[in-house]
Amino acid sequence: MNRRYLSQRARPENKRYLMLEQLGTGTYGSVRKAYDLETHEFVAVKQIKHQHGEFNISQTTIQEIALLKEMAHENIVRFVDVRSDPLEKTVELVSELLETDFFMYLHRVDQRLHSEQFVRSVLFQVLKAVGYLHANWVIHRDLKPSNILLNGDGKAKLADFGFARSFQAPPEALSRDKVRVTHWYQPPEQALGTEM
The missing domain is CATH 3.30.200.20 (Phosphorylase Kinase; domain 1)
Known part of the structure; x- marks a missing residue:
C-alpha cells in the first residue's frame, strides 16, 4: 500500500x-x-x-515504557x-518499523546465502546495544533472534523490553522476580539456580 x-x-x-x-x-x-x-x-x-x-x-508495561523512553x-x-x-x-x-527480524532471516533465507560477514555484523551491533544498556544499568533479559530487528541496509536493532529491568551496584538477587528471561534462552548459570 x-x-x-x-x-x-x-x-x-x-x-x-x-x-x-x-x-x-x-x-x-x-x-x-x-x-x-x-x-x-x-x-x-x-x-x-x-x-x-x-x-x-x-x-511490567510501565517499566518497559519508562526504559524505552530513555x-x-x-x-x-x-x-x-x-x-x-x-x-x-x-x-x-x-x-x-524494521523489515524483519534475525529469526526470520535465519529461517527464510537459504543457509548457503548466509554471509558470515553479515552475521558477524549483526552480532557486533547487538553487542554494541547490550554494552549501551549495561553502561546505563539496564539488563534486557530476553535476547533471542526474534528480538533483533533488521532493515534492508543490514542495520540491527534490539527490541522488546518487556522483561528488561534496571539494576544497581551491587546488583540485587534476580530470584525476587517471578519471570526472569524467556525459558528457552536461559543462560546455564541461571537455569542451575544462581541468584545474581
Missing part, C-alpha cells in the same frame, strides 16, 4: 495510527504494522491486552509513542 493512498483515506476520529497487517503475536498481545497519519511513516504497534476485569496497566542508541529500536484504550483494555507501544 502506498503512502499517498493511506494519507487520503478517511482518518478515524481521534486516531493517529491506521492499523494494517499483523506482524506477530505473543503472550502479551500482538504486534501490528500501522501507518502514522501525522508523520506519514510506517510504524510497529505493540498492543498489550489486559484480560482480568478492570483496565490496569501492569508494572534509550537512545543506533542499535536499539526507536520509541515513538504510547497510547491506551480503556474501553478495549489495551495499551499500545509505538516504535519504528
Whole structure:
C-alpha cells in the first residue's frame, strides 16, 4: 500500500495510527504494522491486552515504557509513542518499523546465502546495544533472534523490553522476580539456580 493512498483515506476520529497487517503475536498481545497519519511513516504497534476485569496497566508495561523512553542508541529500536484504550483494555507501544527480524532471516533465507560477514555484523551491533544498556544499568533479559530487528541496509536493532529491568551496584538477587528471561534462552548459570 502506498503512502499517498493511506494519507487520503478517511482518518478515524481521534486516531493517529491506521492499523494494517499483523506482524506477530505473543503472550502479551500482538504486534501490528500501522501507518502514522501525522508523520506519514510506517510504524510497529505493540498492543498489550489486559484480560482480568478492570483496565490496569501492569508494572511490567510501565517499566518497559519508562526504559524505552530513555534509550537512545543506533542499535536499539526507536520509541515513538504510547497510547491506551480503556474501553478495549489495551495499551499500545509505538516504535519504528524494521523489515524483519534475525529469526526470520535465519529461517527464510537459504543457509548457503548466509554471509558470515553479515552475521558477524549483526552480532557486533547487538553487542554494541547490550554494552549501551549495561553502561546505563539496564539488563534486557530476553535476547533471542526474534528480538533483533533488521532493515534492508543490514542495520540491527534490539527490541522488546518487556522483561528488561534496571539494576544497581551491587546488583540485587534476580530470584525476587517471578519471570526472569524467556525459558528457552536461559543462560546455564541461571537455569542451575544462581541468584545474581
